[in-house]
Amino acid sequence: MTGNVIFDPLIPWPLVWLLAALAVAITGFALWRGLAGWWLRGLASAAILAALVNPALQTEERNPLSDIVVLVVDESASQRLADRPEQTARAIARIEAQVAALENTELRIVRVGDGEGNEGTLLMTALAAALAEVPRARLAGAILLTDGQVHDLDRAPPMAAPLHALLTGQRDDWDRRLVVRNAPAFAILGEQVTLTLRIEDQGAVPATMGPTTQVRVSIDGGPAQSYTVPLNRDIDVPLVLDHAGRNVIQFSVAVEEGELTDRNNEAVVQINGVRDRLRVLLVSGEPHAGERTWRNLLKSDSSVDLVHFTILRPPDKHDGVPVSELSLIAFPTRELFVDKIDEFDLIIFDRYKRRGILPALYLENVRDYVRKGGAVLIAAGPDYASAESLYRSPLADILPGAPTARVIEEGYRPAITDLGQRHPVTEGLEAEADGPWGRWFRLIEVEAASGQSVMSGPGNRPLLVLDRVGEGRVALMASDHAWLWSRGFEGGGPQLELLRRLAHWMMKEPDLEEESLGASAEGQRMAITRRSLSEGPRSVEITRPDGETETLELEETAPGRFQATYEGPEIGLYRLSDAELETVIALGPSAPREFEETIASGAPLAPAVEPTRGGILPIHAGLPDIRTVREGRLAAGRGWIGITPRGAYLTADLRITPLAPAWVMLLLAAALSLGAWLREGRR
Structure with missing residues (x-):
């Protein structure tokens, strides 16, 4: 219980001070005049003022x-390195014991984990939220x-109040990051594209660490190649996609003994490869209605450079027509099929048959071009079934279908085979049509010796056969009536979509690979897709950034397409693999912000701690x-930190008792005045 005197004047304070000044003047005048009751007059004035x-x-x-002390405990990912969890536990126990000993x-303890996404450690946000719940007078x-x-x-x-920081970590901590x-x-x-790396x-x-280290580079989960690079310096890495x-380009450096973590020893870069121009060579034989279809399709795409030649007349034919009137330019066979054949991405033979213009040596060059990674599409007409067929040439070594010399002339509707339902070139084509497809009226009968028959004609005969030869690809369309759909x-039918997919498959577009394992990420969720021509259940093994693995079963959502979604528990690099394929994907950055700087340091906190006269102390020392200090004094020293007692209280009861009623004070003033008059009167 406490008590103090308060005043509640009956008149405004300025008037009170004016009356006090007047009373002092009157009392002083009485003293100057030598009146014997001057002091009684002064007391009477004081009673009136009271x-x-x-x-x-x-x-x-x-x-x-x-009093309240707030303890904010950092439990982010970097605080789980080495012996930091044990240091944190010991520090919490010590602080709890010392605060409990204070009167x-x-x-109040606040724990802070990793921020959402890649925000890092939001320690100050947590401190601000905690202080918002603490009365300022009690902190x-x-x-x-x-x-x-x-961050x-x-x-x-x-x-x-004082703010302090206790740092985990050891004096000899070190780490290497990429x-x-x-x-x-x-x-x-x-x-060539150049990436810039730094290993620091x-x-x-x-002191045993040398000035260089080994960095491994892997593309799309393939075999890694190692290179020796200097440390603590920017490095330019040239790549050709x-x-x-x-x-997906993955960089990694070996984990050295004593490193705090290997979570920042890897980095993943995703670069989209785009073609500058798609260079296509279209060689047409006998003119027909479908020739314009191929030309219009290829010319409609501004990214396609088309070189088109139509061979109308063999060189040994003598009909008296001047050579200058046969074409505007000569057919540069040597330049196209010897000197510059490797510059083309796709070669199309549209109803072309051997007429002596392309010698066997040039066709051998085309065969070798495919084996080294090129692409050839045969749009076959009756020429393919003749004695002058391209199959009767060195190209027979790479073509997937042998002609039987029979040409079937009857109406039929092209159909997607069971295998074609699973192949990305023809998958879902039937679903895109509003009704049944229009009929074709010609089919070149072939015997598929290799490859995959994805479309069929009458009697389930092969209509579209796809094959891989060496590093390249070959497609055989056993009909020249695709133009009917256009x-x-x-x-009609999906002629444009079919030919577009066919061309992109031959260009090795990843989205049209028959056997592929891929994933796309949105936040912490990844969508996994496995494409396969084979049937049966599929599963994928997921290796998380912390090295733990788990198996995820995939569901077949469409023929040849298996999918699943996976919620990643943390940001970082995930590896996906099954018995045949492997890929990598990063949820957020492969090295999260939390692992950019792993060495404990008080420098980032100094701007917040120093103005409060607090301290930054390492736990390893x-x-x-914990001591109590007065407000405004230095609150930290060697081996100690200080808090400021507040002495806050809650008023439970309040009583006000007048010291003297006004009538008593007035009666006292009258008595004193009368005493002054009597004293002066007797004298």
Whole structure:
């Protein structure tokens, strides 16, 4: 219980001070005149003034409130390295014991995990939220238990009490990390693109570490190649992408003994490969209605460079027509099929038959071109079944179908085979049509010796056969009536989509691979897709960033397409594999922000701690004592940190008792005045 005197004047304070000045003047005048009752006059004036200010005794009954110390514990991923969890546990136990020993003081603990996505450690955000729930008058101090690597210092709240930081980690901690300084999102196939890497050491690096290290580079999960590179220096890495679509490039460095973590020893870069121009050579034989279809299809795409020649007349034919009138330019056979054949991405023979223009040596060049990675499409007409067929040439070594010399002339509707339902070139084509496809009226009978028959004609005879030869690809269309669909005959059909997919499959577009394992990420969720021509259940093994593995069963959502979704428990690099294929995908960055700086340091926290006169102390040097200090004094020293007692309280009862009623003071003033008059009168 406490008490103090309060005043509740009956008149405004300025008037009170005016009357007080007047009373002092009158009392002084009486003293100057030598009046014997001057002191009685002064006391009477004081009594009148006391009555006017109305003094009272205020008595409070107070319930003391405890001081509050806030402890913010960093439990982010970097705090789980080495022995930091044990250090954190010991520090919490010590702080709890010391605060409990302080009089009228309580401890509030706030735990902070990883921020959402890749935000890092949001320690100051958590501190601000905790302080918002603590009355300012009760806050005695705050302690941050962390490695010092925070990523929201700009959100540090204003502090009315000391702020301290206790740092985990050891004096000899060191770590090596791989950083991708620069990487483009797109690159042109066949052209060199440069990535910038940096492998740097942090902390107390052992003297035994040399100036170089080995970095391994792997593309799309393939075999890794090793290179010796210098440390702590930017390195330019030239790369040439060899296929369109997403190229996943993985860099990694070996884990050295004593490193804090290997989570930042890898980096993944995803670059989309795009073709500058698709170079196509179209060689047409006997003119027919479908020739214009091929030309219109290829010319409609601005990214296609088309070279088109139509062979109308063999060189040994003598009909008296001047050579200058046969064509505007000569057919540069040697230039196309010897000198520049490797510059083409696709060669199309449209109803072409041997007429002596292309010698066997040139056709051998085409065969070798396919085996080295090129693509050839045969659009067969009656010429393919004749004695001058391209099959009766060196190209027979790579063609998937042998002609029987029979040409079937009857109406039929092209059909997708069972295998074609699973192949990405023809998958879902029937579902895109509004009704039944229009009929074709010619089929060149072939015997499929190799490859995959994805479309069929009458009697389930092969109509479209796809095959891989060496590193290249070959397609055989055993009919020259695809143009009927483009004209809308009997409702037409998906001619444009079929030919587009066919061309892209031959260009090795990843989205049209028959056997593929891929994944796409959105936040922490990845969508996994496995394509296969074979039947049966499928599963994929997932290796998480922490090295743990688990198996995920895939569901067949369409013929040849198996899918599943997976929620990644943490950001980082995930490896997907089954018995045949392997790929990698990064949820967020492969090396999260939490692992960019792993060495404990108080420098990031200094701007928030120093203005409060708090301290930053490493735990490895010993856990500090907690003392009480007065407000505004230095709150940290060697081996100790300070908190400021607040003495906050809650008023339970309040009583006000007048010290003297006004009538009593007025009566006293009258008595004193009368006493002064009598004393002066007797004299």
